[in-house]
Amino acid sequence: MAKRSIADSYIRYVNQEVKEKPEKGWNHMVQGFQANKWRARLLPKGNLSRGYQKLEAMMMSLVADALSHKDRYVWGNIFAPCEIMQCFGVRTLSIECLSCYFSGYHLEDYFIDCAQNSGIAPTLCSYHKTFVGAVESGALQGPRYAVTTSLSCDGNLNTFRYLEKKIGVPFTFLDVPYRDDEESVEYLAGQLRDMTSRLEEVFGRRFDEETLRQAIRVENETRRELLKFYELEKQHYYPGEIISQLYLMMGTHLLMGTEEFLDLVRFMVQDIQTYPRLEGKRILWVHLLPFYQETLREYFNGSKKYQVIASDIVLDFAEELDETDPFRALAVKTIRNIYNGSYGHKAEALGRLAREMDADAVIHFCHWGCKQASGGSILLKEKMKELGIPMLILDGDGIDKRNSHDGQIKTRLEAFLEILDAGGEQKEGETC
Amino acid sequence: MLGYVCKYAPVEIFEYMGAEMCRIEPEVTNFSQADMRMHPNVCSFAKGVLEDVLEKDYEGVILTTCCDSIRRLYDVLKEQLPDRFIYMLDTPRITKDAGIRLYENRIREMIRAYEAFSGRRFDEAGFGAFLQKKKEEEDRREADSRLSVGIAGARANPNIEKILKQHHIRAAFDLTCTGLDRKILLEPEQVMTGYVRGLLSQFPCMRMEEAANRDQLIVRYAESADGLIYHTVQFCDNYAYEYAWLKQILKRPMLLLETDYTKQSYGQILTRIEAFLESLGREPAVSADRTGGNQTMYVLGIDSGSTSTNAVILDQDRKIRAFSVVRTGAKSGLSAQKILDEVLEKAGLKREDLSRIVSTGYGRVSIPFADENVTEISCHGKGAHYFNPKVRTILDIGGQDSKAIHLNAAGEVTDFVMNDKCAAGTGRFLEMIARSLEIGIDELGPAALQSTEDIEITSMCSVFAESEVISLIAQNKEKADIAAGICRSIAGKAYSLMKRVGLEPEFMMTGGVAKNPGVVRAVEEKIGAPLYICPEPEIVGAVGAALCALEQMGR
Numbered sequence: 010m011a012k013r014s015i016a017d018s019y020i021r022y023v024n025q026e027v028k029e030k031p032e033k034g035w036n037h038m039v040q041g042f043q044a045n046k047w048r049a050r051l052l053p054k055g056n057l058s059r060g061y062q063k064l065e066a067m068m069m070s071l072v073a074d075a076l077s078h079k080d081r082y083v084w085g086n087i088f089a090p091c092e093i094m095q096c097f098g099v100r101t102l103s104i105e106c107l108s109c110y111f112s113g114y115h116l117e118d119y120f121i122d123c124a125q126n127s128g129i130a131p132t133l134c135s136y137h138k139t140f141v142g143a144v145e146s147g148a149l150q151g152p153r154y155a156v157t158t159s160l161s162c163d164g165n166l167n168t169f170r171y172l173e174k175k176i177g178v179p180f181t182f183l184d185v186p187y188r189d190d191e192e193s194v195e196y197l198a199g200q201l202r203d204m205t206s207r208l209e210e211v212f213g214r215r216f217d218e219e220t221l222r223q224a225i226r227v228e229n230e231t232r233r234e235l236l237k238f239y240e241l242e243k244q245h246y247y248p249g250e251i252i253s254q255l256y257l258m259m260g261t262h263l264l265m266g267t268e269e270f271l272d273l274v275r276f277m278v279q280d281i282q283t284y285p286r287l288e289g290k291r292i293l294w295v296h297l298l299p300f301y302q303e304t305l306r307e308y309f310n311g312s313k314k315y316q317v318i319a320s321d322i323v324l325d326f327a328e329e330l331d332e333t334d335p336f337r338a339l340a341v342k343t344i345r346n347i348y349n350g351s352y353g354h355k356a357e358a359l360g361r362l363a364r365e366m367d368a369d370a371v372i373h374f375c376h377w378g379c380k381q382a383s384g385g386s387i388l389l390k391e392k393m394k395e396l397g398i399p400m401l402i403l404d405g406d407g408i409d410k411r412n413s414h415d416g417q418i419k420t421r422l423e424a425f426l427e428i429l430d431a432g433g434e435q436k437e438g439e440t441c
Numbered sequence: 442m443l444g445y446v447c448k449y450a451p452v453e454i455f456e457y458m459g460a461e462m463c464r465i466e467p468e469v470t471n472f473s474q475a476d477m478r479m480h481p482n483v484c485s486f487a488k489g490v491l492e493d494v495l496e497k498d499y500e501g502v503i504l505t506t507c508c509d510s511i512r513r514l515y516d517v518l519k520e521q522l523p524d525r526f527i528y529m530l531d532t533p534r535i536t537k538d539a540g541i542r543l544y545e546n547r548i549r550e551m552i553r554a555y556e557a558f559s560g561r562r563f564d565e566a567g568f569g570a571f572l573q574k575k576k577e578e579e580d581r582r583e584a585d586s587r588l589s590v591g592i593a594g595a596r597a598n599p600n601i602e603k604i605l606k607q608h609h610i611r612a613a614f615d616l617t618c619t620g621l622d623r624k625i626l627l628e629p630e631q632v633m634t635g636y637v638r639g640l641l642s643q644f645p646c647m648r649m650e651e652a653a654n655r656d657q658l659i660v661r662y663a664e665s666a667d668g669l670i671y672h673t674v675q676f677c678d679n680y681a682y683e684y685a686w687l688k689q690i691l692k693r694p695m696l697l698l699e700t701d702y703t704k705q706s707y708g709q710i711l712t713r714i715e716a717f718l719e720s721l722g723r724e725p726a727v728s729a730d731r732t733g734g735n736q737t738m739y740v741l742g743i744d745s746g747s748t749s750t751n752a753v754i755l756d757q758d759r760k761i762r763a764f765s766v767v768r769t770g771a772k773s774g775l776s777a778q779k780i781l782d783e784v785l786e787k788a789g790l791k792r793e794d795l796s797r798i799v800s801t802g803y804g805r806v807s808i809p810f811a812d813e814n815v816t817e818i819s820c821h822g823k824g825a826h827y828f829n830p831k832v833r834t835i836l837d838i839g840g841q842d843s844k845a846i847h848l849n850a851a852g853e854v855t856d857f858v859m860n861d862k863c864a865a866g867t868g869r870f871l872e873m874i875a876r877s878l879e880i881g882i883d884e885l886g887p888a889a890l891q892s893t894e895d896i897e898i899t900s901m902c903s904v905f906a907e908s909e910v911i912s913l914i915a916q917n918k919e920k921a922d923i924a925a926g927i928c929r930s931i932a933g934k935a936y937s938l939m940k941r942v943g944l945e946p947e948f949m950m951t952g953g954v955a956k957n958p959g960v961v962r963a964v965e966e967k968i969g970a971p972l973y974i975c976p977e978p979e980i981v982g983a984v985g986a987a988l989c990a991l992e993q994m995g996r
Contacts, residue, residue: 018547118899121935128685128697134483135679141682157535163508163648166534167682170653174686182650186543187506196533196543304503338522347683351529352516383480384513388520400720414905416912 019044023114031147038148042073047115054250056311058284059278061249061256068256068272071264072110075100082211084155084166084178087258087322088185088346090339092224092266093205096194101156101263104168108139108352108408110254112301120146123437134378135409137164144175154211155180156204161348162381166267181207187351189344197340205336207382218335224266225332225339231265232327238281243320243367246287250310252300254320261323291314291431293368294320295359295389296375296382297407304419308426315426319366321359352385356392363398367390370399370429377406377413399432401425444502446490446511446596448618448918449504449532450729451548453625457571458552458561460500464619466599467493475958480519484510484677486596489702494518501526501558501913503551506646508679526558536641545637551635569632576625589721592617593659594672595680600707601670604714613666616644616659647679656686668694668721670714673876673905674699675701694855708803709861718853738994739790740797742987743777743811744820744980745769748840748868748953750776752784753983754795757996760825763788764980769804777808796960797990801982803841813993818846818857820985827984828975833945836935836964836972837981838954840868845938847945856942865903866934868954873903874927877910878920885924889959892925894918906954924959932963939968949973950983 023041023228027034044068053062070109075082080101085091091101111117117135120142125131127145129138140147143149155166155178169180181204186193205216264270292309294317299305309317330338343349347358363371371393375383386402393400405413443455444465452462467489468859472481474495475488487510504515506529515529531547533540553843554562590610592601596618605612624643628635663669671687684697696717700706738757744750750769754762765784769776777800778856785792800811801820808814817837825835826848835846840866842861849855864870875882896918900906906927914922931954939948948970954960955978965972 122937126937128681128688128941130673130681132676133681159648161509163679166650167647167679173653174656182534184534184540184650186533187512187529188547192543192546193531196539199539200535292767351519352513353519375482377482379509380480380483380511380676381513384483384510384511385516386480386517387478411899412902414900414908416908417905438544 016044016048020114024119027116027146027148027282027420028119031067034148035150038111039073041075041114041354042069042076042110046070046073047070053107056248056251057253058248058280060247060254060273061279063273063276064253064256064260067264067269068259071100071259072102072107075102079150079152082084082152084152084157084169084180085263086157086160087262088160088343088348089156089183090160090343091202091263092221092228092339093201093208095224095266096205096216096220097208097214099208099212101257103263104140105136106255106263108136108143109300111139111143112408115150116143118411121409122222132378134162134376135412137168137378139323144172149156149176151176151178154178154208156183157181158183158185158343160185160343160346161251162379164378179211185343185349187349189350193336193344194340194394196333197343198336201336201339220331221335225330225335227268227271228266229329229332231261231271231274232329234271234278234289235261235324236273236327238278239319239324241278241281242287242316243291244287245281245284246289246313246316247281247284248311249317250377251294251298251305251317252296254294254317254323255300258320258322262390287313287316290315290369291318291367292316293318293359293363293366293371295318295371295373296379297322298374299376299405299407299413301408301410302405302413302418303415304422308422318368319362321362324362348381352388355385356389360392360396363393363396368398370425372401372403372425374407375402375404377404377409399425399429442499443526444490444499445504446486446502446618447505447507447532448531448643448646449505449507451551451636451640453572453575453636454548454552454563454568455498455503455555457568458555458559458563460555460559460561462751463499465490465493465502468599468704469493470704472703478521479513482676483513484508485675485701485703486677487511490514491517495521499525501528503528505530505532507532507646508677510677513985528554533641534648535736536649536651540639541634541637542880544641545633548637549633563634564802568636569627569629572625572627572632572636576627579625583785589613589667590718591615591663591666591669592672593662593669593686593782594698595677597672598674598702598710600700600710601672601698601714603923604711608715608718614662616662617672618646629692647683655683655689658721659683659687660691663691663693663695666693668696668717670696670698670717673697673699675699697858710799712803712816712818712861713859716816716854716857718820719816720857722853738796738996739785739788740799740987740990740994741784741795742820742983742985742990743798743800743802743808744817744982744986745782745800745802745808746817746839746982747803747842750780750802750804751978751980751983752780753980753987754788754790755782755984755991755993759988759991759996761984762790764977764983766977766979768935776825777804777810781810783809797994799986799990801986801989813989815986815989817982817985818844818859819854820982820989822846822848822852822854822985823988824981824985825951825985826968827988828981829947829949829973831947832973833855834942834948834950836948836950837952838868838931838935838950838960839952843867843935843938843952845935845942847942858938858941860934860938863903865906866931870903870906870931871927871954871957871960871963873907874910874924877907877914878923880920880924886928886957886959886961889924890922890962891921891926892919896922896926896931898926899925925963928957928959928963929967931960932967935964936967944968946970947973949975951975951978953979955979 049066049069085101087103123145124138124142469492472488591613593616626639753764800808805814843857847856950972
């Protein structure tokens with residue numbers, strides 16, 4: 010209890026300081042992340058399985074340690090090729106994830122208002138608004154470099170360009186072609202090579218291709234282990250929180266190719282086998298998870314009845330990469346990501362995933378401002394109907410509570426779960 | 442007929458192959474198909490195109506991978522119209538050689554697909570000759586200039602140019618998605634490569650990598666105009682970044698104009714553009730004849746708002762002779778007649794004694810007896826300056842909209858922003874909440890002042906906020922505390938508007954909501970400064986209109 014109140018007082022203190030003396034606020038924000046790293050290691054949440062406890066601690070360390078030195082990280086989006094940055098001893102921190110961390114200080118609404126007051130569109134993705142607002146407020150300090158991709162949303166190029174103009178963080182922009190063919194792969198692989206030369210200049214280090222090959226080997230192994238974990242998760246109750254899926258997404262996007270993440274996934278594969286059989290429903294979650302939403306936490310966190318077994322944001326690419334030509338391999342990985350190309354292609358992939366995971370239901374969360382996800386939600390619903398898998402579409406906001414009405418989400422979710430429970434073994438393809 | 446939406450679409454290729462090309466410019470009354478098949482939060486232009494294509498008989502549509510909304514539009518069209526030529530052209534964002542090579546091959550593939558679909562044939566040498574002819578035509582065309590307003594931002598809604606034309610102001614330039622004339626590059630040795638190079642070297646849109654220099658180009662272009670209209674489309678967020686940046690570096694007056702491609706939005710566009718033109722001082726001068734009156738001159742200003750219609754009679758010395766406020770009924774014209782009779786009676790004057798009548802407010806064009814109409818932005822500016830010349834920032838919260846206006850020392854409008862798309866933060870919103878709290882609208886403000894507990898209303902949408910209030914009532918929260926929470930929520934929105942015009946003191950609040958002490962206190966707390974409120978805050982716009990009438994009479 011006492012610890013909780015110390016943490017709360019610190020959050021309140023930083024929240025005020027960022028608003029009143031933004032130039033001082035940043036250091037205290039980073040110190041708070043450090044403290045949280047130790048909290049996650051020493052006092053993990055008791056309701057989580059051991060694997061998810063370790064995962065949370067790892068993601069806290071990633072952010073806290075990287076932010077402590079401006080030379081240790083680049084800003085990225087979640088599709089930036091972290092494997093290449095790792096060859097320079099540099100972490101990739103995606104701005105979407107960092108926005109979520111800022112919300113730990115309840116600063117997201119303040120930052121979003123700062124962005125909107127400067128003229129940024131209120132209808133833009135809230136993660137991007139939070140990040141731009143953090144810069145506008147004067148609180149956020151930048152690294153030396155940034156890397157972003159055109160995958161999967163419009164905001165990327167424009168946000169990074171704005172940040173470059175505003176506080177001078179130069180960046181590489183990777184244009185990911187829409188089509189999956191040889192020509193696209195060549196086009197993107199060329200850009201990845203150019204980016205690598207640019208990083209050599211920025212960080213003053215030589216690039217070693219063998220290091221990248223090794224990262225790809227580790228990545229392939231991690232993916233194999235992850236698929237084993239998912240196979241086991243169909244059968245075992247493995248308590249997590251909805252935020253655990255976001256941490257897993259951070260792992261598969263920002264730490265892919267590292268030994269430490271591979272070790273963690275291996276541990277999870279062993280650990281899950283010690284947990285009891287899953288008796289509840291298996292939910293496949295599509296798109297982002299609003300980790301703060303009361304109703305969703307109540308229904309899914311640690312639940313034996315409804316387990317979120319997978320999310321497309323974690324499993325967005327599942328093939329083996331060819332380590333002999335690592336740049337081409339990373340280009341293929343990005344182009345074949347399920348977020349790239351037509352929604353028809355994505356709906357097919359999600360249909361396959363739902364079947365492979367024996368999902369009892371699918372929940373698609375339409376995050377405010379995300380046109381590429383929201384715009385395809387009806388197509389996905391049709392696909393799931395065809396497969397006879399019930400699907401619920403929820404509208405809300407992954408970070409800004411003001412755009413997400415808990416009462417409305419509660420009514421929709423409860424009605425859906427009632428239908429699901431009533432359906433029992435039969436899956437008649439209700440969609441809501 | 443083949444439809445297209447983007448300036449990077451290789452229109453000339455299809456024209457050469459004998460297809461009739463049509464740039465899709467939707468103007469729809471609703472998004473019923475789009476809301477059903479896509480999602481309400483997708484860009485309004487993309488939704489409009491979906492409605493348009495489903496309704497009309499296009500042979501096909503050529504789309505480019507320009508943005509998230511258009512990518513999803515393709516998915517839906519492809520599914521809905523499987524027999525048409527719905528083609529997604531993968532357009533690179535990089536315009537260097539690698540991009541040109543990729544785009545050229547993509548276009549060649551598209552040609553093959555269209556040949557198979559239509560049975561028409563493409564021949565590169567023939568296309569070269571076709572381009573040659575086009576280029577000659579292009580060279581003959583001379584630019585028409587000496588114009589005063591430029592347009593930049595997202596694809597310009599055709600109504601913008603229409604309105605500028607009606608006001609005898611021509612566009613100095615149009616740098617939006619569709620505005621530029623295509624530059625045709627002819628390289629006889631490699632016709633296609635040259636053509637594609639030309640396509641990709643157009644004025645870059647925001648999705649292109651090289652758009653980094655757009656701001657400097659726009660600043661340079663803007664020097665040739667008196668002002669810039671920066672257009673954005675609702676739910677198209679790409680251009681707001683540039684607006685936010687340009688606001689910091691551009692020296693010329695700039696209007697941010699957001700549209701949604703519906704027919705209904707015309708009125709909102711009109712008010713903003715007219716107010717902007719008025720602030721540029723470029724509205725053509727009105728030659729005003731004395732229409733009535735003899736010894737002492739009287740003029741009438743009438744402000745037809747959504748909630749109340751207000752009228753003021755001024756004499757030639759700018760003194761208020763009489764004023765009146767009536768509730769606007771279903772027909773603003775009828776309320777106008779009623780208020781005219783009433784204010785004339787109060788002033789002891791007859792209709793013939795009025796030399797000139799100027800109307801303002803959203804119903805300004807429906808006042809049959811007005812000699813002239815002026816937007817409420819300019820009128821509030823003039824009215825505020827009349828009551829207190831020290832005022833630099835005005836907050837006007839009316840029944841259905843709210844706005845912030847910045848004035849210079851001379852009382853001229855230099856900047857303004859408006860919210861007229863969303864009920865939250867307006868008088869209507871307060872009425873809704875008062876109903877939920879079961880108290881009169883006049884009681885809500887005084888009740889808020891009695892509050893003892895801080896309650897935060899977090900929802901930004903009026904519908905959500907109302908249900909939040911209902912749940913607070915269910916939790917037995919005090920009405921006074923809820924009322925104060927609502928006032929703070931309105932103050933928060935007001936603060937954002939005021940901040941966007943610069944927050945320069947001193948401050949004044951006008952409109953009916955200025956009579957609500959709860960909102961006034963909340964706004965004052967938020968801005969940390971007092972608000973000047975004149976004795977009848979509802980008539981400020983009407984006073985401004987009357988002042989316009991006097992000016993037009995040469996006073």
